Amino acid sequence: MTLVYAGLTSHAPGMTGRAHMVENTNERDLLYAALDQQRQEIQDSGAEALIVVAAEHFANFFMDNMPAYCIGIGEYHVGPIEDPAWLKIEKTTIPGAPALAGAIAQEVLQSVDIAYAEEWKCDHGIMVPLHFLTPKYDLPIIPMNINCQGPPLTPLSRAWAFGEAVRRACDASSSKIALIGTGGISHWPATPDSGKINEAWDREFLDRLTRQDKAALLSYTDSETYQDAGQGGFEIRTHIAAAAAAGGPCHVQFYTANLPIFAVGCTVARFSVH
Amino acid sequence: MSLYQVQKLLYNLNRDEQCKEQYTNDKMTLLRSYDLTDDEREALSQGDIGLLYVMGVNGQILMHYAAFLGIEWFDYLELMRKGITEHGPVRAGVYAMTGGGRSFTKEREIS
Numbered sequence: 001m002t003l004v005y006a007g008l009t010s011h012a013p014g015m016t017g018r019a020h021m022v023e024n025t026n027e028r029d030l031l032y033a034a035l036d037q038q039r040q041e042i043q044d045s046g047a048e049a050l051i052v053v054a055a056e057h058f059a060n061f062f063m064d065n066m067p068a069y070c071i072g073i074g075e076y077h078v079g080p081i082e083d084p085a086w087l088k089i090e091k092t093t094i095p096g097a098p099a100l101a102g103a104i105a106q107e108v109l110q111s112v113d114i115a116y117a118e119e120w121k122c123d124h125g126i127m128v129p130l131h132f133l134t135p136k137y138d139l140p141i142i143p144m145n146i147n148c149q150g151p152p153l154t155p156l157s158r159a160w161a162f163g164e165a166v167r168r169a170c171d172a173s174s175s176k177i178a179l180i181g182t183g184g185i186s187h188w189p190a191t192p193d194s195g196k197i198n199e200a201w202d203r204e205f206l207d208r209l210t211r212q213d214k215a216a217l218l219s220y221t222d223s224e225t226y227q228d229a230g231q232g233g234f235e236i237r238t239h240i241a242a243a244a245a246a247g248g249p250c251h252v253q254f255y256t257a258n259l260p261i262f263a264v265g266c267t268v269a270r271f272s273v274h
Numbered sequence: 275m276s277l278y279q280v281q282k283l284l285y286n287l288n289r290d291e292q293c294k295e296q297y298t299n300d301k302m303t304l305l306r307s308y309d310l311t312d313d314e315r316e317a318l319s320q321g322d323i324g325l326l327y328v329m330g331v332n333g334q335i336l337m338h339y340a341a342f343l344g345i346e347w348f349d350y351l352e353l354m355r356k357g358i359t360e361h362g363p364v365r366a367g368v369y370a371m372t373g374g375g376r377s378f379t380k381e382r383e384i385s
Contacts, residue, residue: 014336018347021381057334062285063278081289088339121289132383149332150368188378190333192354192371195378231333231368261381 005045006040006246008239008269009133011054013190014125014239014262016088017133028259034254034268036134041270042133047178049097049105049140050133052126052165053242055148055183055235059123068114068154069162071108071271072143073101073241079122090125096120097140100175107156107169109170112162129182141272146241148183148234158219159237165243170245177179183235186228193230195260202257202265203227206235209243209250210270217243232264277366279308284331288315288338311332323350324357330366355365 014021015031022028042050059081061067079092084090098118105116120143123131130137132183146168148158154162170177185205186198208216217240243250254268283304286293305315312347317325326336340350351379355375364370 021347023381057338058285058332059289062282064282082338083341149334189338189373191369192351192358192375193373193378194351197371198379226368230372260379 001274002173002175002177003167003179004032004047004176005042006271007041007179007198007240008181008271009035009038010127010184010264010266011125011182012130012184012262013087013266015128015266017086017089018261021206022259023174023259023261024046024258027256031254031256031259032132033264035187036203037131037253038136038268038270042178044179046176047139048176049100049142049178051142051177051179052129052260053163053166053179053181053238054125054154055142055238056125056145056235057120057123059125060119061147064168066147067145068147068158069112070102070115070117070145071124072096072120073098073105073116074118074120077120077141077143080127081123084210087124087127089131092137094130095123095140096138097142100165100177101142101171103173104166104169105129107172108162108165109193110165110168112158112165125182129180133180146237146268148237150231150234151222153222154237156220156237156240158242160180160214160218160244161208163241166241167230167245167247170271174272179242179245181238183238185236185239185267186230187232187264188230190264194263196230197257197260197265199265200258201233202255206250206267206269209239210252212243212249236254237243242271243271246271246273248274276309276311276314280314280318280326280329281331281335283308283310283340284335288335288342292340323353325361326357327354327369328357328361328364330369332365332367333369359372
């Protein structure tokens with residue numbers, strides 16, 4: 001078993017870019033402490049590479065050729081694409097893991113038709129998690145993207161199958177690998193409703209992860225998610241894939257809906273890897 | 275409408291340094307290289323966040339564009355609301371306003 005860590009973390013440009021605007025600084029600092037604990041747990045796992053299952057925002061892919069799933073197999077990645085002053089993360093180069101990522105992509109293809117990319121630009125969806133979890137950018141990263149931006153979207157059952165395939169690929173490797181799924185639960189980002197969060201919906205989703213209730217996790221329809229959790233809710237695919245990869249229940253280490261300036265309910269969680 | 279072309283221009287602008295340079299130094303040449311209507315070209319020329327939002331530009335693409343233009347966060351949210359007031363509901367995509375125009379961010383009151 002070479003998947004040594006699996007977890008979840010939220011991403012949002014506000015988590016770094018608007019940190020100075022936060023009214024509830026105590027809650028913000030509790031979030032940052034939970035993220036630092038997650039950083040330490042990944043480090044303690046001995047991980048030699050970190051898979052980031054992300055939901056990008058048009059950093060690499062556009063509607064001219066949008067893959068449902070893509071794995072980054074390049075030697076390095078660059079980011080953020082955003083204005084560094086806006087995101088408050090400097091532009092940097094992040095090491096990739098080309099041999100390992102290539103082997104994982106090959107194994108995943110046994111059951112899921114993915115795309116791959118030797119070039120990868122990171123937006124806040126990856127840069128914000130890395131800012132907290134590998135702040136020196138010294139851990140090789142394997143980015144994986146699930147299109148969550150808009151329909152046509154990959155079904156949740158396929159996101160689960162993708163996670164299982166990634167897990168099989170990790171288990172076929174001798175490297176120690178950590179995996180993070182990053183996305184929002186309910187949120188309405190990049191609309192005038194930014195800051196709107198359906199806390200009850202979030203907690204129900206997290207409960208389904210905690211109960212490891214696959215049927216319940218896969219029962220959401222996209223129209224229900226859009227209605228109850230906003231277009232940002234489509235990003236639950238990253239969490240579902242991470243849950244499938246981990247194979248064990250989720251332990252929610254931190255959740256708050258009380259930082260609306262970040263435009264998302266903020267989650268930090270760890271899975272038991274079974 | 276050629277919303278796809280509007281978004282394609284902004285997608286390239288958001289992620290490509292040369293495209294940003296051209297937007298800054300020779301905007302009209304850049305705009306002419308995409309199949310845009312006069313309204314779309316004007317909205318992009320003026321950086322009209324409200325109208326582009328109503329046209330249905332994906333919110334993530336528009337948010338990055340607003341940041342590139344140097345628009346402050348709460349001004350950006352207000353420009354989208356103003357776009358709804360002036361031009362009506364969002365015409366396409368999944369980034370519609372659902373909250374009636376109210377603010378969901380407490381910090382707005384103290385910013």
